[in-house]
Amino acid sequence: MIVTASVLNPAGCLTLEWSSASSGAGWAAAVSCGLPCQNFEVVLQSSTPAFHLDTGFYYIDICPGDTVSITAEGIYNLNDSVYHQSDLTTDFIWDMGNGTFDTAITVTTVYDTIQGYEVNLYALDSNGCLSSQIPKIRVRLSTKPDMDATSVISNPLCQGDTTSLFGDAITQLWHATSSLNVAGQTYLPDGSGASYTSSLIFTAFSPSQVLQSGYDILGIKATMEHSYLGDLNITITCPSGQSATLKSYPGGGGTFLGEPIDNNAQPIPGVGYEYVWSPTGTITMLGANGTYSHTFTDNNGTTYNNASYLPPSTGYPANSTATAPYPTVTYLPETNYSNLIGCPLNGAWTITVTDNLQIDNGYIFAWGIEFANSVLPISWDYTPTISSEAWNNTSDIIYNNGGQITIMPSDSGTFPYTYTVVDDFGCTYDTTLNVRVVPTPEVHLGNDTTICGFGVVNIDATNSLPGVSYSWNTGNPGPIQQTNVSGTYIATVSYTENNLTCSNSDTLVVEQYDLADVDLGNDTCVSDQIVLHAGNTGHNPPFLYLWSDGSTADSLVVTTPGNYSVTVAIDPNSPCTTTDDINVSIYQPGFLGSDLDFCSFEQITVSVNDDGSGIQHSYNWTLNGDATPFNGYFYKHDELAPGEYTLAVDVDNGCHDEIKMKSLDCTLEIPNIITPNGDGYNDKFVIDGLENYEGSILVIRNRWGNKVFESNNYNNDWGDTDVPDGVYYFILITNVAGHENTYNGTLTVLKNK
Structure with a gap:
C-alpha cells in the first residue's frame, strides 16, 4: 500500500493510525522521497459519434464496424502550485478494450465484434503523477436483433390472393462476460530456455480487491499453435508475483498444439486452437498427450498424416483442415490456481512461455483471463430498442402497419419482401422473405x-x-x-x-x-300497286313487325316504287330478328310510248323513263320475239330493213310493254326531164320519196350558172309554165336524223312535149 504526501501538505508529515482487533509483532514501511503531485482529473472533451452521460458513465453507442474517435482533456485545478501542468505535457494512456492502445490525446479505432467495451484511460503528468479521477467510458455496439420469427402466413400463394407478412425483431441483451481483457498476438520463436511474455493490465477492480479462491478464475484461455509440446513451460503470474504452472517442462514430445507449420526456418503462423486451463478441467495437457491424432494440411501446403495433437477446448476454427473426429478438451492447470490466492486483481497479469529446446516455434494469437462473475468489478448490460420498422414499399401492398403488411400480388414469380428495422443506436438490420406467387390462370370467356x-x-x-x-x-x-x-x-x-x-x-x-321465317319474294315490277306480306311460317304469334316505312302491320301496301324491307321477331324479348327486303318497280301500261314509223336508214332509240325509285332495274328487250343485245333502259338500232316490227321490253320481270315499228324504204327517185306545159302531167320537178326528208334544200341554176330557184324546204313545187326550156343544173341536200346527203344532176325542161 502506497501513501503519499500532497502539495496541500507542505510539512510532509504523515500520521498512521491502526484500528484492529488482532495483534502482530510490528510493522515495516519503506520511506522514499519523490516529486510532489498536483492532483488533476481527466474528462472527455468530445467524441465521434457523440457520447452521452448516464449515471456517471460516458456511453458511445455505435454499429458494428463503426469508427470511434475520442478526445480527452485534463482539468488541472492545482496547476502551477509547484509545477506546470498541461495537456501538452501529460501522457494519456488508452486501452480501448478491443486490443487498441494509444498515448495520444485523441485516439481513433474501429469496433467490429458485437459487445460492450470498457475503455480505460489514465493519465500521467510531467511529474509522473497519476490522475486522481479518470472517466468511466463504455462503447456499446448494437446487438443484431433476432429476426428469425419474421414470417409470412401463406407461401407460396396464388396470384391475386392475399397474405400477410409479420416482421419480428427481438433485440438482444448483451451482458458483460467474466472476461475482462484479451491480449494480442505473441511470436514464440525457437529458443533454448528463452521466455516470451504477454501481459494484461487490469485497472477496473477495487483497489484492495484480491483473489480469494482458485475458483475465482474460471479459465485462462490462449489461442496458440506450436510444433513441439515438449519444448514448452507455460505459467501465469499475477501482479504480486505469485504464479501457477499451466504446462510444465519437460513432457509432451512432438505433439502439436493447433495446426502448426513444422518448420522453424520461417516465422509463418499456423492455425491456432483455443486452449482453456480451468480448475474444473478434466485432464492436464501432459495427461492428454499421446491420446489424439489427426491429419491436416498446414498453411505452407504440407500434409501431416496421423499427427499427434492436443484438441482445442472450444471447437475447431473455420480455417482448420483437420480430419474427423473433432474432440474438445478443457485442461487442468498443472498447479492449482489456489497458488494465486491473495493476488491483487488490478495490475499486470502475465503469461510466460519458455521454449526450452532449439527446435520448432509457434504463436500465441490471443489470450485472456476469465474471472467469475462474483469478482467482476462491475456487471453491466444493455439491450438496444427498435426505433422504427418497415417493409420495402411495393405496389402490391394493400395494408401497411409498419411491421405488418398485407399483399395482393398481381403478377406471378418469386418476389423478395425485405423487413428493415432501425434501433436507437442508429443501426439498420433487415431480413428478406422470398414469397413465391404461383400463377393463377386468366379465364376470359367473353361477353354474354x-x-x-x-x-x-x-x-x-x-x-x-x-x-x-x-x-x-x-x-x-x-x-x-x-x-x-x-x-x-x-x-x-x-x-x-x-x-x-x-x-x-x-x-x-x-x-x-328462334328466328322468324320471312320471304318477301323476288324483286318485282307492277303496273299499279302491290301488297307485301311478311308472313312467318312455323311459329306461334304474336309476332313483331317493323317495315322500312315505320309501320308495324303484317303487310304493306306499296303504291310507289322503291326498296321495301321488313324486320320480324317472334318473341318480344328476343334480340334475334329476321329481315328481308324487295325492290318494287311501278310502270303504267304504255310506258314505251306510241308506235313508230321511220326510214330504214334512220337511227332508232327507244327508252324506258326512270321511275325515280333509285332501284337498279333489270331490262329484257326483244324484237319480234327475239332477244336483243340490249339490257339497259334503252333500245337502239342504227339501220333496220324496211318492214313492220314489234319491240317489247320486260322490266324487273314484272312489267311488260311493246310498240309497233314500221321501217320505211325512203329511196329518192329524181327525174331528169319535166314538161311544164300545163297539162297536169310532169309539170313539176317532183322527187319521189322527198316527203320523208323534211327541210330538204334545193338549188337550181341555168346553163350560165345563174340561180333560178332555191328552197330550204323543198316540197316538189318547182316547174311553172313560165320556166323557159333548156337544161338546168340542181343540187339537193337532205338531212334525216343527222345523216346529210347531197344529190346533183341536170334537169331538162321541155314545154312543147
Missing part, C-alpha cells in the same frame, strides 16, 4: 352472347399455362365448350405448382332464340 336460330357458339377457356386443367359446370373437361342452347356456362381453369392449386373461373350466359 345470344344464339339466333340454329347457330352454335364455341365458348373458349384456353389458357397458355402448361399443364392446366379445365372443368365446366356441364362436366366437360376440355378447354372449349360448344353449345346451341340457352344456359349459364361456368369454366374453371386450375394450375398446380408445389402442391398448391390456383384456380380461376368465369361465367358466360347464352340465350338462344
Whole structure:
C-alpha cells in the first residue's frame, strides 16, 4: 500500500493510525522521497459519434464496424502550485478494450465484434503523477436483433390472393462476460530456455480487491499453435508475483498444439486452437498427450498424416483442415490456481512461455483471463430498442402497419419482401422473405352472347399455362365448350405448382332464340300497286313487325316504287330478328310510248323513263320475239330493213310493254326531164320519196350558172309554165336524223312535149 504526501501538505508529515482487533509483532514501511503531485482529473472533451452521460458513465453507442474517435482533456485545478501542468505535457494512456492502445490525446479505432467495451484511460503528468479521477467510458455496439420469427402466413400463394407478412425483431441483451481483457498476438520463436511474455493490465477492480479462491478464475484461455509440446513451460503470474504452472517442462514430445507449420526456418503462423486451463478441467495437457491424432494440411501446403495433437477446448476454427473426429478438451492447470490466492486483481497479469529446446516455434494469437462473475468489478448490460420498422414499399401492398403488411400480388414469380428495422443506436438490420406467387390462370370467356336460330357458339377457356386443367359446370373437361342452347356456362381453369392449386373461373350466359321465317319474294315490277306480306311460317304469334316505312302491320301496301324491307321477331324479348327486303318497280301500261314509223336508214332509240325509285332495274328487250343485245333502259338500232316490227321490253320481270315499228324504204327517185306545159302531167320537178326528208334544200341554176330557184324546204313545187326550156343544173341536200346527203344532176325542161 502506497501513501503519499500532497502539495496541500507542505510539512510532509504523515500520521498512521491502526484500528484492529488482532495483534502482530510490528510493522515495516519503506520511506522514499519523490516529486510532489498536483492532483488533476481527466474528462472527455468530445467524441465521434457523440457520447452521452448516464449515471456517471460516458456511453458511445455505435454499429458494428463503426469508427470511434475520442478526445480527452485534463482539468488541472492545482496547476502551477509547484509545477506546470498541461495537456501538452501529460501522457494519456488508452486501452480501448478491443486490443487498441494509444498515448495520444485523441485516439481513433474501429469496433467490429458485437459487445460492450470498457475503455480505460489514465493519465500521467510531467511529474509522473497519476490522475486522481479518470472517466468511466463504455462503447456499446448494437446487438443484431433476432429476426428469425419474421414470417409470412401463406407461401407460396396464388396470384391475386392475399397474405400477410409479420416482421419480428427481438433485440438482444448483451451482458458483460467474466472476461475482462484479451491480449494480442505473441511470436514464440525457437529458443533454448528463452521466455516470451504477454501481459494484461487490469485497472477496473477495487483497489484492495484480491483473489480469494482458485475458483475465482474460471479459465485462462490462449489461442496458440506450436510444433513441439515438449519444448514448452507455460505459467501465469499475477501482479504480486505469485504464479501457477499451466504446462510444465519437460513432457509432451512432438505433439502439436493447433495446426502448426513444422518448420522453424520461417516465422509463418499456423492455425491456432483455443486452449482453456480451468480448475474444473478434466485432464492436464501432459495427461492428454499421446491420446489424439489427426491429419491436416498446414498453411505452407504440407500434409501431416496421423499427427499427434492436443484438441482445442472450444471447437475447431473455420480455417482448420483437420480430419474427423473433432474432440474438445478443457485442461487442468498443472498447479492449482489456489497458488494465486491473495493476488491483487488490478495490475499486470502475465503469461510466460519458455521454449526450452532449439527446435520448432509457434504463436500465441490471443489470450485472456476469465474471472467469475462474483469478482467482476462491475456487471453491466444493455439491450438496444427498435426505433422504427418497415417493409420495402411495393405496389402490391394493400395494408401497411409498419411491421405488418398485407399483399395482393398481381403478377406471378418469386418476389423478395425485405423487413428493415432501425434501433436507437442508429443501426439498420433487415431480413428478406422470398414469397413465391404461383400463377393463377386468366379465364376470359367473353361477353354474354345470344344464339339466333340454329347457330352454335364455341365458348373458349384456353389458357397458355402448361399443364392446366379445365372443368365446366356441364362436366366437360376440355378447354372449349360448344353449345346451341340457352344456359349459364361456368369454366374453371386450375394450375398446380408445389402442391398448391390456383384456380380461376368465369361465367358466360347464352340465350338462344328462334328466328322468324320471312320471304318477301323476288324483286318485282307492277303496273299499279302491290301488297307485301311478311308472313312467318312455323311459329306461334304474336309476332313483331317493323317495315322500312315505320309501320308495324303484317303487310304493306306499296303504291310507289322503291326498296321495301321488313324486320320480324317472334318473341318480344328476343334480340334475334329476321329481315328481308324487295325492290318494287311501278310502270303504267304504255310506258314505251306510241308506235313508230321511220326510214330504214334512220337511227332508232327507244327508252324506258326512270321511275325515280333509285332501284337498279333489270331490262329484257326483244324484237319480234327475239332477244336483243340490249339490257339497259334503252333500245337502239342504227339501220333496220324496211318492214313492220314489234319491240317489247320486260322490266324487273314484272312489267311488260311493246310498240309497233314500221321501217320505211325512203329511196329518192329524181327525174331528169319535166314538161311544164300545163297539162297536169310532169309539170313539176317532183322527187319521189322527198316527203320523208323534211327541210330538204334545193338549188337550181341555168346553163350560165345563174340561180333560178332555191328552197330550204323543198316540197316538189318547182316547174311553172313560165320556166323557159333548156337544161338546168340542181343540187339537193337532205338531212334525216343527222345523216346529210347531197344529190346533183341536170334537169331538162321541155314545154312543147
